[in-house]
Amino acid sequence: MSSANAPIKEIGELPLAAEQYDFHRITEDVARITENPAPRGWWVLFLTALSLLGGLGLTLAYLFWKGIGAWGNNQPISWAWDITNFVWWVGIGHAGTLISAVLFLFRQKWRTSINRAAEAMTIFAVICALMFPGIHVGRVWLMYYPFPLPNSMGIWPNFKSPLLWDVFAVSTYFTVSLLFWFVGLIPDLATLRDRSKTKLRRMVYGAFALGWRGSNRHWQHYERAYLILAAISTPLVLSVHSVVSFDFATSVEPGWHTTIFPPYFVAGAIFSGFAMVLTLMLVVRVVFKLHGLITLKHIELMNKVILTTGTIVGYAYAMEFFIAWYSGNDYERYVFFVNRATGPYAWAYWTMILCNVISPQLFWKKSWRRSIPLTFVVSIFVNIGMWFERFVIIVTSLHRDFLPSSWGYFHPTPIDVMTYLGSFGLFFTLFCLFIRWIPVIAIAEVKGVLPAADPHHHEEHSHDDSHHEPAHGEASAEA
Amino acid sequence: MASANHESTVSTGEKKPVLMLAEFNTPGECLHAAEKVRDAGYARWDTHTPFPVHGMDGAMGLPDSKLGWIVAVMALTGFVSAAAMIWYMNVYDYPLIIGGKPPLALPSMAPVCFELTILFSAFGAVFGMFGLNKLPRHHHPIFYSDRFAAATDDKFFISIEVDDAKYDAKKTRALLESAKASHIEIIEEEVA
Secondary structure, X not given: OOOOOOOOHHHXXXXXXXXXXXXXXXXXXXXHHHHOOOOHHHHHHHHHHHHHHHHHHHHHHHHHHHOHHHOOOOOOOOOOHXXXXXXXXXXXXXXXXXXXXXHHHOOOHHHHHOHHHHHHHHHHHHHHHHHHHHHHOOOHHHOOOOOOOOOOOOOOOOOOOHHHHHHHHHHHHHHXXXXXXXXXXXXXXXXXXXXXXXXXXXXXXXXXXXXXXXXXXXXXHHHHHHHHHHHHHHHHHHHHHHHHHHHHHOOOOOOOOOOOHHHHHHHHHHHHHHHHHHHHHHHHHHHOOOOOOOOHHHXXXXXXXXXXXXXXXXXXXXXXXXXXXXXXXXXXXXXHHHHHHHOOOHHHHHHHHHHHHHHHHHHHOHHHHOOHHHHHHHHHHHHHHHHHHHHHHHHHHHHOOOOHHHOOOOOOOHHHHHHHHHHHHHHHHHHHHHHHHOOOOOHHHHHHOOHHHOOOHHHHHOOOOOOOOOOHHHOOOOO | OOOOOOOOOOOOOOEEEEXXXXXXXXXXXXXXXXXXXXXXXXXXXXXXXXXXXXXXXXXXXXXXXOHHHHHHHHHHHHHHHHHHHHHHHHHHHOOOOXXXXXXXXXXXXXXXXXXXXXXXXXXXXXXXXXXXXXXXXXXXXHHHOOXXXXXXXXXXXXXXXXXXXXXXXXHHHHHHHHOXXXXXXXXXXXXX
């Protein structure tokens, strides 16, 4: 092997970035997105998102004025789209952390070209998620209740409540994700600072780059910090969706009271998050022409994760039914076998099965995993399916509780619909601003995985600058 | 090869050299040059690369990062603070009996104790790293060099401080030249 980063061609490995990339070309291709005028596709997306965000503002103003009676929530369906959307958005965020932390610990170097965007997606998705419980409390000006602040009532939050655990889990998750993202950005912000043509850019990027000068004495602590952040983010991301699932699992509601929930929620979160990463990256690589950095290999690998987690989620659905039957509990059996599979919400249940369990199975075939149109369609299906999963869990379980006289059906109001669409406006506005002003690909990290980044790369090639493998016998003994 | 201090328009004071900056084209050349500088016994010097070069810590003879200890202390602080907070609020100051469980119910404390352990560790890792690296530091003489902008693009640098005990304008330059530096310059700073 000529270089630690070179692909092993004997086992069919492909390069992580297209062959024509050298250090400078990576800087150019990524930095130019923030320097050139935005392409038309960006403006279309940005203005659409901004309009939706404006709609969200108006909707929320109306909601605060009117109270959450403006939603379709009722008794017994006191949680509906608000909490569905919350869980859905948090779940989407999880893929970003999985890519940035878990794949880093497993030394999956292909993550470098997608981790920046995936981490940004995490942060924006968690912002959208946090909005929903925030507005669901109704009296938003009392939002400080869950925080352990001294107050004139002389009482404290109840630390035995899973909802309070959720406050700590999601806010910790947001803070740590933001820190992790910023640490990763520092060297790339320095790159933008050093390329700045205007004083304003140099000042703004320079301020955020903190005076980074690529010093190896700094890189040493930096890399250690990155490793530690990855190591603590891994249990964190597993804990966050586990804690979210406790909101349901610690209750005594049939359909919620299930020990399989924590791992099942985590797998579902990764599943939906990868789908969202794919949806976004397939668009970004076309709009900004990044085909050489986000290659078919990346798409294929992400599709493998979708296939795996989709299958785990399918297993969890089956196991819920099995345990309901095996428990011998009449209420459990009713909720799953009668109500969920054939009741008034059966349409939602079977939509979920089609999108989450069946559609990813297409990816067993290699050529289908590498098909861009199919990947795009399946990623949208999974996004829809995972929304329905949370809808099925929340609304189907609640709408027929223990007291048949209060059984009901949930009808969303236009305010429900507009709040959900508006959260897309918030997400895509933030995402558009991100791809326009912040390096969308981790420049320093991608450079670090090029074959030429290995200090011994050039020596063994002696006078040959090309990236070809030396013949078998030439492999140097001193390496 | 002279100073690249084009930025300063008013040169009132005297200038004195502060850094010798050598440029390299590949990570390998920079790494081997760093080994030579290390072996020559320099102490106040550094390498500057667009990405962390594998093996550079050894080539510079750097000891292991102490960051892990900072994070360990912060993790413990986070855990203890969370447990103490829950105990004070729900057991001591205003006991709450929920679900027939004792006020001090350890299983229900696990999630919040865990989250605060992680939160404090993350603060320790990020701000500890800033502290060890003495960042933010927006002003540094090395930025006077025009060529240094490439340190965040595709060039590799070694900087040796003039204050280093081993520094000698001729010998240090010869050492860097023998290590295949493609360009060497002296960075000067105005004496305040």
